[in-house]
Amino acid sequence: MPTVDARPGPYSFDPSSTALLVIDMQRDFLLPGGFGESLGNDVSQLRRAVEPLAALLAVWRAAGLPVIHTREGHEPDLSDCPPAKLARGAIGQDGPYGRILIRGEYGHDIIDELAPADGEPVVDKPGKGAFYATDLDDLLKGIRSLIVTGVTTEVCVHTTVREANDRGYECLVLADCVGSYFPEFQRVGLEMIAAQGGIFGWVADSADLIKEIQR
Amino acid sequence: MTATIGPVKAAPYLWPYDGSVPVDRVALLCIDWQTDFCGPGGYVETMGYDIALTRAGLPATARLLAHARALGVLVIHTREGHDPDLSDLPANKRWRSAQIGAEIGGPGPCGRILIKGEPGWEIVPEVAPVAGEVVVDKPGKGAFYATNLDLVLRTRGITHLILTGITTDVCVHTTMREANDRGYECLILSDCTGATDPANHTAALHMVTMQGGVFGCVATSDDVIAATEV
Numbered sequence: 548m549p550t551v552d553a554r555p556g557p558y559s560f561d562p563s564s565t566a567l568l569v570i571d572m573q574r575d576f577l578l579p580g581g582f583g584e585s586l587g588n589d590v591s592q593l594r595r596a597v598e599p600l601a602a603l604l605a606v607w608r609a610a611g612l613p614v615i616h617t618r619e620g621h622e623p624d625l626s627d628c629p630p631a632k633l634a635r636g637a638i639g640q641d642g643p644y645g646r647i648l649i650r651g652e653y654g655h656d657i658i659d660e661l662a663p664a665d666g667e668p669v670v671d672k673p674g675k676g677a678f679y680a681t682d683l684d685d686l687l688k689g690i691r692s693l694i695v696t697g698v699t700t701e702v703c704v705h706t707t708v709r710e711a712n713d714r715g716y717e718c719l720v721l722a723d724c725v726g727s728y729f730p731e732f733q734r735v736g737l738e739m740i741a742a743q744g745g746i747f748g749w750v751a752d753s754a755d756l757i758k759e760i761q762r
Numbered sequence: 763m764t765a766t767i768g769p770v771k772a773a774p775y776l777w778p779y780d781g782s783v784p785v786d787r788v789a790l791l792c793i794d795w796q797t798d799f800c801g802p803g804g805y806v807e808t809m810g811y812d813i814a815l816t817r818a819g820l821p822a823t824a825r826l827l828a829h830a831r832a833l834g835v836l837v838i839h840t841r842e843g844h845d846p847d848l849s850d851l852p853a854n855k856r857w858r859s860a861q862i863g864a865e866i867g868g869p870g871p872c873g874r875i876l877i878k879g880e881p882g883w884e885i886v887p888e889v890a891p892v893a894g895e896v897v898v899d900k901p902g903k904g905a906f907y908a909t910n911l912d913l914v915l916r917t918r919g920i921t922h923l924i925l926t927g928i929t930t931d932v933c934v935h936t937t938m939r940e941a942n943d944r945g946y947e948c949l950i951l952s953d954c955t956g957a958t959d960p961a962n963h964t965a966a967l968h969m970v971t972m973q974g975g976v977f978g979c980v981a982t983s984d985d986v987i988a989a990t991e992v
Contacts, residue, residue, distance in 0.1 A: 556861070586973060629945030634779040635974045674943025675976075701969050702976055706939040713902025713936070715852030729972070735965040739931050743809065743958065744862035746903075746932060 549759035551719065553751035554741040558719045560692040562760075566613045569600065570677065570697025570704050572661045573618055574644050575654040577698070582637060582647045582654065588728035593698045596726040600696050601660050603724060603753045607694075608664060610760050615686060616663045617670045617677045619703060620648045620655045627673045627680075675703045678710040692717045694756065695748075696724035701736040708740060708747050718748030721756065765833050767922075770949065770989040772981035774971045778922055778947045782991070789836040789920045792823065793905065793927025793934050795889045796841055798882040800928055800956075803871030805882065808864040811958040816928045820888045823926045823954040826983040827889055833990065836918055838896040839885055840905045842933060843878045850901045850908075903933045906940040915946070922947045924986060926954035931966040938970070938977050948978030951986065 550559045575582040577593050584590050607614060621628040623646070625639050632638065637647050644654025650671060663669050672681045687693075693716045697704055704725050708718045720740055727733040740747045768782035798805035800816040807813050830837055844851040848867050859866045859875070866875050872882030878899065884890075891897055900909045915923075923946045927934050934955055938948050950970055957963035970977045 631779050631942075631945065631947040631978075635775075635976075675939060676943050679940065679943045702973075706936075706943070709903060709936040709939065710907065712855075713904050713907045715854065717854050732965070732969060732972075735962070739962060739965075742962065743932075744858045746858070 549762065551749075551751045551759050552755045553719060553749040555745045555749070558717075558749040558751060560717070560719070562610070562612055564690055565692040565694065566615055566687065566690045567604070567607050567694045568677070568696065568707070569604070569614060569616045569661060570695065570707055571617055571619050571699075572597070572600070572657050572697055573655060574658055575642070575648055577658050578644065578654070580643045582642055583728065585637070585642065590728075592728050592730065592733075593726040596696070596698065596724050597658065597660050599721075599753045600724040603696070603721070603757060604661065606757050606760055612760075613690070614664070614667045615670060615683070616657060616667060617672055617683075617697070617703075617707075618655060618657065619672055619675070620650045621673055623649055623651065674706070676706040676710045677703070678707065678714065684714065687716070690716070692719070695720045698726045700725045700727040701729075701732040705736055705739070712747045719756070720748060720750050721753045722750055724753050765990060765992045767986060767990050770979070770981050771985045772949060772979035774975050775979060777949045777979040777981060780947070783922045783947075785833045785835050787920055788922045788924060789838050789915060789918070790826070790830045791905070791923055791925045791927065791937065792827070792837065792839045792889055793925065793937055794840055794842050795820070795823070795885050795927055796883055797872050797886055798842075798876055801872065801882070801886050803882065805864050805870065805875050806958060808870050808875065809862050815958060815960060816956045818956045819926065819928070819954045820886070822951070822983045824888050826926065826951070826954060826986065829987050829990070831892070833992070836896070836920060837891070838898060838911070838914070839891045840898045840900055840911075840927070840933075840937070841883060841885065842900055842903070843876050843883045844901060846874070846877055846879065903936040904940045905933070905937040906944065912944060920946070923949070925950045928955065929957040929963075930955040931957050931959075931962040935966050935969075942977045949986070950978065950980050951983050952980055953982045953984075
């Protein structure tokens with residue numbers, strides 16, 4: 548079995564029961580001038596993950612392994628947006644890339660560099676976690692291990708890893724393929740995953756995973 | 763007249779978002795105040811952590827519990843644990859606990875570690891449930907996954923949650939994230955929580971306050987008590 552040098556210890560996975568999860572690499576979060584930046588965030592902090600993730604995707608697809616993408620967003624009539632969430636943010640309002648975080652809008656879709664390939668499932672989720680109110684768990688029938696990438700580290704990536712971990716999936720989070728607007732949360736978010744003997748999973752760099760896939 | 767809570771002096775906004783809430787729509791969550799996590803001889807102490815850190819929130823939580831009970835607020839306790847035959851214990855969770863020297867299901871000073879019915883799995887006396895309070899048993903860190911918590915909250919008409927318990931960055935945060943995705947308006951109390959690593963406690967609370975309150979708000983038990991209108 549491939550074994551990746553990881554924290555808190557080696558991470559072994561069977562490629563026939565492993566999927567790559569790419570979380571919320573959407574224009575609204577990543578493009579300059581978009582929703583993320585309008586909140587005062589530095590989008591370059593997130594964009595650092597794009598290049599390593601694109602490289603990993605190429606290797607992963609060449610090996611014929613499954614990829615699942617997620618997008619956070621809501622119905623145009625906002626019927627699936629909790630009132631407390633609506634009150635806190637700009638969701639549904641007009642932005643430079645269409646209505647913010649609304650399904651079907653340009654900004655809601657995944658950035659061109661990481662566009663889903665034909666046949667790769669895209670899971671639309673109304674919350675931070677990719678398991679709540681989605682069919683992700685059904686899509687993962689036969690999958691035991693998840694390679695987790697995407698944004699943002701301490702919000703949607705963390706929530707999804709916590710959900711996956713409670714469901715018994717073995718999660719490897721790739722430090723250079725996840726991103727936070729805040730360097731401090733990137734660091735602490737990754738530390739929390741590997742704390743207490745790996746309470747939520749493992750953390751590694753994509754180079755060490757790629758090495759194992761190409762072996 | 764029904765008593766109300768709010769606006770609470772919280773960060774990053776006055777909680778709740780809708781101004782104030784009648785107490786019959788609020789639940790006080792007491793997460794995993796079990797001997798295994800904060801008592802002598804429990805799981806956390808067996809792993810080598812200082813239980814003074816996880817016990818730190820007990821006095822404030824006990825005081826808030828008395829306040830909530832007097833107001834008639836719904837109190838819900840949770841317990842993390844597994845069936846004695848370990849049928850609901852994911853293989854990797856068992857493996858990791860063994861790696862750190864405190865295997866779930868193995869023998870410990872307080873009985874089998876994190877197993878339902880064992881002394882270590884019980885809630886500590888300072889904040890023990892009283893008759894009529896809901897106790898939710900959960901196999902994971904989150905209190906919503908594989909439990910009836912959502913059903914109980916909806917059946918009782920609960921829309922707002924006040925969170926206490928341990929540990930801040932693990933079970934409390936996971937539950938708050940699950941609740942937030944489900945549309946509950948959440949408030950976590952800094953003096954009624956605690957973590958095995960103080961830095962993770964602080965960071966977890968800070969994370970809540972970012973982006974306009976991405977998971978809700980942070981306050982203290984005094985802030986909640988002060989914002990109660992009877």
